[in-house]
Amino acid sequence: MIRIHLGIGLLFWLLSVQLCAQQLVIYPVPAGVLYSQHNDDYTVRVRKPGEPWRDLFEYNVQVDLDKVRDASMVFFDFSGTVEVAVRKNNGLVQTAQIRPLSYQIQSKQEGNTLYFTLTQPRKLSIEFNGDKLQNLHLFANPLETEIPDPNDPDVIYFGPGIHTPDDKPGDVFRIPSNKTVYIDGGAVIRGKLVCDKVKNVRIIGRGIIDQPQRGIEITHSEHVLVDGIIVRNPQHYTVYGGRSTNITIRNLKSFSCKGWSDGIDLMSCSDVLVDDVFMRNSDDCIALYGHRWDYYGGSRNIVVKNSTLWADVAHPTNLGLHGDTRSVGDTLENITFSNLDILEHDEDDPDYQGCLAISCGDLNLIRNVTYENIRVDDFEEGKLISLRVLYNKKYNTGPGRNIETITFRNISHSGSMANPSIIEGLSEQGMVRGVTFENVRINGKLLHKTQSNVLQIGAFTQKILFKPD
Template sequence: MLLNILKEISDLVQIVQGISLGHIISGKCSYFFDIVFLLSMRIRLYCLPLYTIKTSMNKFLALTCAVVFLLKTVKAEIITYKAPESNLVNHTIKVDVRQGTGNWQPVDVYTADVAARFDAQRIIKKTAFTYFDCSGSVKLRVKLNQGNIKEVRIRPTAYGIKPEVKGNVVEFELSASQYVSLEVNGNIFENLQIFANPIESSHPTKADAQTLYFGPGIHKIGRMVIPSGKTVYVAGGAIVEGSFVIDHAENVRICGRGILTQHPVQGDSVNPPNTTGTFSKFRNDHLIIQNSNNISVDGIIELPTGYSILIGESKHVKISNFKAFSATGNADGIDIFCSQDIKLDHIYMRNSDDCIAIYGHRWNYYGNTSDITVNNAILWADVAHPLLIGTHGDTDHPDTLQNIRVQNMTVLDHNENQLDYQGCISLNAGDSNLIRNASFENVEIEDIRKGQLFNLRVMYNRKYNTSPGLGIENILFRNVNYNGKRADMSVIAGYDDKRGIRNVIFENLKINGTLIFDKMPGKPSFYKTSDMANIFVGEHVDGVQFLRKD
């Protein structure tokens, strides 16, 4: 009987071998769940003699086993996109991808500007990136136009990816949804960023009247305002030169796998945005979302000259599977002003200013900022902060920035010479604003070039503020791990007796493998625990704790 059941299961599995995960997700394979049912029945027949359990539990067990079994046998899928010939294409690095022992598929490579130095002398370097979609794990083959490869590292290092080097060829495996940086001989500028996107579950077509569709190729749009109810689709292999504005709109979606850029795509000039009439009130940022509701951005890559995304006085905004590079002054990543219910998930930001900034009032944006979630973020700040909260506010009508939750964040770099703007995680209350109820969990900080791990200050920066901040309270750092030697001393400091910091908890803070907590072994009795973490705790600070929890 058992042999017969296994034979039937084997026959069903052979059918499944030809089904791609993309077809299952999109609903194109209508018989998939019929197979799940048949397999569950066969597995149930096998399970019943072994376990005497209630019928309902047996059905659940059988179906679970069947689904797990199927997902392990479904064929992985790879989707690549041909690049249009443009200034952005990189011809010196060759990348191929395959699943298992299948045929290698070429993947085109692009260039992006990054800031190698940004002070009295500005130096711009060309980094490289490539993208494709996949399900399951894939193997990459990268051929580099250089010899004498002494060292190759793939970051985030927490992924544990071990490359194999053969001459000038590097091979390694990636999983779907992993974004990584491949660096040769310690070169962090002329590196290769690889974005293994998940397979799109569905996408709009040109025929959809509510869709602005940009197919493969080059499109020059200047500055485009997107009205309510529209979907903008930027297909893989598309390059859109220009910028988007979502102003007083709702139910707008921008998605796809292509590239948006404010840099010239062909030749050496770019069509400037219209700055007259209706457009004169807008900044020249790449994507502006202001006074809007229910907006989503998914899957695209941006190469901006201003902010990658500005979110001002808006609600219910979700940014996911998003990547961006910048190299100019004040070219922040995602900046949030006076907004609520903002979700950032699965992003890779390499910027020449703050990667993520969460603010109160500035310009024409007013109100509190709350309920901000950042999850699965990889941040690389060639200048300024990876993550900044505070700074801007409304002295006459003080703002509160609250209910901010950051999880699963990796900081690949932080490089800032100015002491006022250091901190991989920086909470700087200014303009009478109050920062409270913020948590940072599962944070990996790699060996940054220059800066602090933490900078918590109630401050009065006369360049940007009209008054000191009101305070910072109820802050949790849980499972923060730093490995490196170059971080400067961190700072926690209030302003005065009425503008202080209270209730800051570090739980399972680990620095170079050492767990920092109040009763840690080896700490001299006359040391403060903060000394062991190289954190200066100044005046007007109360309730700082270093805890260990299993």
């Protein structure tokens, strides 16, 4: 009898563990959002295996500065396994693709509906008939691990609904030190969050910052965390950082379609982690600089990893254009880009091409930069790699110094639209030296020094190595 009771108890325990492991969280949509921000190009449903389907709200997001288009976005949280059904509502489906391709997500098409299963958090682009401009973005988040108490005096709590600043001086929410800002998944904030001269600030949640002047400003601050939120179509930057240290940006999702609507731009910032973000921007997705405007000093100890970058215009990654020419210049060093999927790069101006770009101007010295485990899809127009010391008269007040000790490891690019990559110095005082290519493959073929149609090595360069040779 004891054994029977133990067996029944064990069975109930296993069932309870399984139920806890299978969770699906769908957030309410504020009433004022329902019609103005909905896109009916797709109908998206999700469910836990064996349970009824649940509808998601398909938000409208605008993409691509060249010709602004309306795309779609959905999001939810889950653990365990979730099944997804995506129906295209306009036109017949000929082909369907789920990117990044590196995830190798298997799907089944029945008529105009695509079915697939997820067992871990993913940020996806679902594209029917090769359409990358009016596609569906699906953000399957992990479950939140912390929901703070709204009554805690150290918490600024944005619950479900639409929130605007009370005094509206430029639509700003100013965040003091030692605060946790929580944005519920059913919350929409219409104003930027400003962290200026503060420390120990956390901005977390699953909600949306909607069409602000900028999404989040982090200036002259330290120990700031941004985790989990969505920034929808800001007028300018998504995250704007200046002269700050110990910044962590995790699970951020961003869309922009305006001029100079960069994703994450950090000026004179150090000790930064950018992890698991999805940036679709109509300017640089991630740009790291020295001095600019009121921010002085170099940039160092920065890691960007486990992320998806989509530049409808300009660079997915860019280093070094801006710096300080008042004296000896700035140094940007110890920077790593790791485990990235680059889904688009579209730039017709040769001065601003390059998925993996170092544009060294303004007396900057850029050194010890690693690009590793990066997969680049076919793109509209541009270059895979651009390493240049330059003097850009539009943005610089002086030439760059040197680019030194750059490593490209396990890089793959598949496509036919890339212009030749370039490595080029400017002068004896502005060299590119110490560049290593290790297992860099273009359409499956190992990159070699002699492939001038793929890589052009210009003047004032030294020690350009290829492994294996």
